[in-house]
Amino acid sequence: MDADKPRRSSDEQAEALADLGAYIRAQREIARLSLRHFARMVNLSDSYLSQLERGHYQPSGEVLKAIADGLGVAPDTLFRRIGWLPADDPSAPSVEQAINADPCLSEAQKSALLQTYRTMANNA
Numbered sequence: 420m421d422a423d424k425p426r427r428s429s430d431e432q433a434e435a436l437a438d439l440g441a442y443i444r445a446q447r448e449i450a451r452l453s454l455r456h457f458a459r460m461v462n463l464s465d466s467y468l469s470q471l472e473r474g475h476y477q478p479s480g481e482v483l484k485a486i487a488d489g490l491g492v493a494p495d496t497l498f499r500r501i502g503w504l505p506a507d508d509p510s511a512p513s514v515e516q517a518i519n520a521d522p523c524l525s526e527a528q529k530s531a532l533l534q535t536y537r538t539m540a541n542n543a
Contacts, residue, residue, distance in 0.1 A: 431502075437474035439500040444472040446490045461489040477501070514540075 447457050458468040462485060470476050471486075478486070480494075483501070487494040498504045512520065518532050 432477075433474065435500065435502045436477055439497060440472040440474040442497070442500050443486060443490070446492065447472075450490065457489060461485040 447454070450457075452460070454468055454472070455465050458465045461468075461482075463471075463482065467476070471478055471482075478501075480498075480503075483497045484494045487497050495504055499506055514536055515533060518524065518529050518536070521529070524532070
């Protein structure tokens with residue numbers, strides 16, 4: 420472990436692995452991918468992916484990147500869940516700030532996105 424990283428207890432590590440696994444499973448199910456099909460997509464064995472989803476193994480960065488690519492999420496999303504990156508970035512803009520600042524969107528598009536985001540965030 421790097422000297423810069425705070426050491427985590429085994430309970431915290433187990434919790435992070437369980438959280439990561441649950442997130443991967445949920446995203447795979449949202450994408451309506453079977454475990455077998457997704458495992459083949461990301462070049463993993465069915466049993467290894469199943470173990471990851473149950474929080475039994477700590478995957479490598481390479482494996483997490485392949486899974487992130489297969490799920491269509493940014494790798495740092497998975498790296499944060501496992502604790503390799505800080506959970507919060509106070510300098511990052513909020514979703515609403517990012518939408519409002521995007522020069523590629525028209526005012527009507529921004530309004531529609533903000534309304535959709537607010538509806539989804541309030542129902543989460």
